[in-house]
Amino acid sequence: MNAEWRWDFAIEILPGMLLATLNTIMAAGIGYAIAKALLKEGSVVYINGRSEDKVAKAVARLEEEVPNAEVKTFVFDFLKTKEIQIQLKQLPEIDILINNVGVYTSKSFFETSALDWQTQFQVNVMSGVELSKHLMPGMLKRNWGRILFISSECAYLVPPDMISYSATKAALHAAARGLSQLTKSSAVTVNTVVPGSTLTEGAQEFLANKAKTENKLIDEVEQSFFEGERSNSLLQRFARVEEVASTVAYLCSPLSSATNGSVVKVDGGSCGGIL
Numbered sequence: 001m002n003a004e005w006r007w008d009f010a011i012e013i014l015p016g017m018l019l020a021t022l023n024t025i026m027a028a029g030i031g032y033a034i035a036k037a038l039l040k041e042g043s044v045v046y047i048n049g050r051s052e053d054k055v056a057k058a059v060a061r062l063e064e065e066v067p068n069a070e071v072k073t074f075v076f077d078f079l080k081t082k083e084i085q086i087q088l089k090q091l092p093e094i095d096i097l098i099n100n101v102g103v104y105t106s107k108s109f110f111e112t113s114a115l116d117w118q119t120q121f122q123v124n125v126m127s128g129v130e131l132s133k134h135l136m137p138g139m140l141k142r143n144w145g146r147i148l149f150i151s152s153e154c155a156y157l158v159p160p161d162m163i164s165y166s167a168t169k170a171a172l173h174a175a176a177r178g179l180s181q182l183t184k185s186s187a188v189t190v191n192t193v194v195p196g197s198t199l200t201e202g203a204q205e206f207l208a209n210k211a212k213t214e215n216k217l218i219d220e221v222e223q224s225f226f227e228g229e230r231s232n233s234l235l236q237r238f239a240r241v242e243e244v245a246s247t248v249a250y251l252c253s254p255l256s257s258a259t260n261g262s263v264v265k266v267d268g269g270s271c272g273g274i275l
Contacts, residue, residue, distance in 0.1 A: 029200050029201060029202075029241065030100065030150065030195060030200060030241050030244050031047075031100045031101075032058065033242050033244065033245035034098060034100065034244075035047055035062055035071070036062060036066060036245070037242070037245040037246060038249060039066040039070075040066055041249065041253075044072065045062075045069075045070070045071050045072070046071075046072045046073065046074060046091070046094070047071060047072075047073055048075070048076070048101070049073070049075060050075065050076070051075070052073075052075050055073045059071045059073060074090065074091065075087075078101060078122065078123045078126070078127040081126075081130075084130055085130075088131070091134070091135075093138050094135045094139075095139065095142075095144060095145050096145065096146040096147075096148075096252050097131055097132060097135050097136075097145075097146070097147045097148070098148045098248065098252070099131060099132070099147070099149045099150060100150040101124070101128075102123065102150070102168075102169075103120055103165075104120065104162060104164075104165035105120065105165065106159075106162055107161060108160075108161060109160065109163050109164075112163070112164050117167075120164050120165055120168050121168050124168035124169065124171075124172070125171050125172060125175065128149055128172065128175065132147055132179060132190075135147075136182070136188070139188045140188055143187050144187045144188065145187075145188040146188070146189055146190075146191075146251065146252045146256075147176070147179060147189070147190040147191075148190075148192070148248060148251055149172040149173075149190075149192045149193070150172075150195065150248075151169045151170075151172045151195075151263075152169045152194065152195060153194055153196045153197070153270055154166040154169055155173060155194065156194075172192060173263060176191060176192040176261070177192075177261055180261030181261070189256065189257070189260040189261075190261065191251055191256075191260065191261070191262050191263070191264060192264070193244070193247060193248055193265075193266060194265040194266065194267055194271065195239065195244045195267065196233065196235075196239055196265070196266065196267025196268050196270045196271070197226075197230055197239065197267075197268070197270065198240070198241060198244055199238035199239065199241065203238055207221050207222055222238065223236075230270055232269075233268045233270040234269030235268025235269060235270075237268070239266060239267075243266060244266045247266045251264065
């Protein structure tokens with residue numbers, strides 16, 4: 001890959017309560033793994049977060065794990081629309097945009113407030129919309145670029161306590177497909193990546209807590225999860241964040257030039273033939 005490429009992505013945040021963890025960077029998340037994979041390819045990576053301190057810690061770790069890594073940051077809150085517009089003007093030309101920021105709430109549908117819906121939509125959907133609107137014209141002008149939206153298997157396998165989150169992830173598919181129509185006859189592509197059950201920091205914590213509660217080994221809890229909630233998975237284990245990141249890295253490369261307007265699943269087959 002060309003070391004002169006510019007990458008921009010919003011690092012994945014810790015799962016949990018909406019606003020409380022909006023700026024928490026996962027050291028073992030999909031976003032972090034993507035950053036690491038692209039840095040290993042010699043790319044310049046821009047990362048985003050709400051907290052300067054947490055972003056700085058993520059940068060320090062990336063620089064430690066990837067020698068000669070060039071990591072840059074921009075810090076803003078996707079809930080503050082005016083702030084976004086100001087910060088976007090400070091960005092240089094970006095060749096590749098990876099929209100990976102996301103928040104969720106786990107509540108009964110009847111207890112999920114309008115504010116919960118609005119917050120998730122603003123962060124999960126409008127962040128990618130605003131970044132794409134700002135960066136895509138430059139890609140089209142230069143006749144090269146990549147835009148990726150990181151969705152979730154929840155767009156297909158909707159948990160009854162995460163309907164609002166699932167709806168925002170499904171919306172990304174429509175946004176990506178629509179944007180891809182604007183790239184006709186160019187070398188710009190827009191695609192969606194759908195991770196399945198992935199061994200993020202949050203998933204590791206879930207397995208550890210459940211193992212402790214049920215007095216079982218973590219491997220036994222994982223096996224039970226895939227025999228029950230994810231019996232439709234062909235992989236029958238959690239995907240590693242590196243497996244998702246490697247798919248993203250491929251879609252960012254010139255090797256994927258004929259893949260456009262597509263939904264690429266890294267779900268271990270859990271979504272089957274669902275389109």
